[in-house]
Amino acid sequence: MFAAARNAFSIASRTAVNHARVSPSTRSYNSGDIIWIPAASCVAAFQTAEKSTLVLVRHGESTWNLENKFTGWVDVPLSPKGEKEVVEAGQLIKESGIVPDVAFTSLQKRAIMTLNAVLAETDLMWIPVNKAWQLNERHYGGLQGLDKQETVDKYGKDQVLIWRRSYDIPPPVVDKSSPHHPSNDPRYAKFDFPEEWTESLKTTLERVTPYFNENIAPQLKEGKTVLIAAHGNSLRALVKHLDNIGEDVIAELNIPTGTPLVYELDDDLKPIPQEGALSPLTGRYLGDQDAIRARIEGVKNQTK
Numbered sequence: 162m163f164a165a166a167r168n169a170f171s172i173a174s175r176t177a178v179n180h181a182r183v184s185p186s187t188r189s190y191n192s193g194d195i196i197w198i199p200a201a202s203c204v205a206a207f208q209t210a211e212k213s214t215l216v217l218v219r220h221g222e223s224t225w226n227l228e229n230k231f232t233g234w235v236d237v238p239l240s241p242k243g244e245k246e247v248v249e250a251g252q253l254i255k256e257s258g259i260v261p262d263v264a265f266t267s268l269q270k271r272a273i274m275t276l277n278a279v280l281a282e283t284d285l286m287w288i289p290v291n292k293a294w295q296l297n298e299r300h301y302g303g304l305q306g307l308d309k310q311e312t313v314d315k316y317g318k319d320q321v322l323i324w325r326r327s328y329d330i331p332p333p334v335v336d337k338s339s340p341h342h343p344s345n346d347p348r349y350a351k352f353d354f355p356e357e358w359t360e361s362l363k364t365t366l367e368r369v370t371p372y373f374n375e376n377i378a379p380q381l382k383e384g385k386t387v388l389i390a391a392h393g394n395s396l397r398a399l400v401k402h403l404d405n406i407g408e409d410v411i412a413e414l415n416i417p418t419g420t421p422l423v424y425e426l427d428d429d430l431k432p433i434p435q436e437g438a439l440s441p442l443t444g445r446y447l448g449d450q451d452a453i454r455a456r457i458e459g460v461k462n463q464t465k
């Protein structure tokens with residue numbers, strides 16, 4: 162697609178340059194068998210096709226973020242504060258002038274509520290929305306429903322940090338006798354999950370990335386602006402992939418609730434570093450940067 166756009170640009174711009182020599186630059190007109198296109202239009206078309214925009218939004222604060230419980234695939238709603246955060250996220254996207262063409266979210270209501278609020282604020286409730294379990298939060302296995310601080314008190318800070326932020330060490334599993342196993346939830350009836358289920362960031366990445374490559378990347382390559390409303394750990398997996406972040410570095414990365422993160426991607430879907438990006442990310446957060454840093458610290462400090 163980009164190659165086709167580039168060819169079109171090159172033909173159109175050569176045509177425009179040829180005509181510019183003989184034509185007033187202020188008007189378009191038919192000249193024999195070709196239509197003269199002002200050079201500025203060609204440049205604009207070229208720039209649009211050369212890159213695409215991807216907006217990531219972690220859901221706003223959920224009721225279990227507020228209660229400080231391991232959540233994973235438990236389908237809790239936004240808290241009142243979270244509902245406010247996601248309205249603000251929508252306003253920030255609107256003010257930025259970014260207009261998503263298509264949206265993606267998980268099968269979990271905290272992300273769906275976030276997406277709905279953003280689409281309402283941007284007056285884009287009509288755009289196509291795709292929901293996929295592959296964008297769900299990381300399944301927290303046997304930790305789901307436990308209080309994070311009580312878990313620290315019982316197992317120690319280091320062990321809980323390993324469960325929360327190590328790349329490839331998963332929390333304890335749940336089996337099919339547990340209400341937390343996806344086979345006991347009708348929304349996953351079409352899918353097969355192993356008898357024993359839990360996820361590390363690594364295994365989360367192994368379902369987020371193929372979904373991204375198969376369903377989202379083609380739309381970005383067409384030059385579409387894509388909005389994804391998802392979760393702390395499914396988005397950590399996605400930015401690890403996009404920014405090629407190392408396993409040790411990703412352990413330190415926390416994604417703030419309800420804060421748009423904007424990537425500009427080149428035609429190979431490599432991020433174009435944005436001014437004001439917070440390392441190791443190359444995308445930029447929209448909004449008050451001090452407030453965003455405070456939100457990031459808040460996520461980190463859920464287990465002190």
Ligand SMILES: O=C(O)[C@@H](CO)OP(=O)(O)O
Pocket residue numbers: 226230231232233234298299301325393394460463
């Ligand atoms: O509980 C969870 O599902 C996640 C996100 O809220 O928590 P953590 O940041 O500890 O991975």
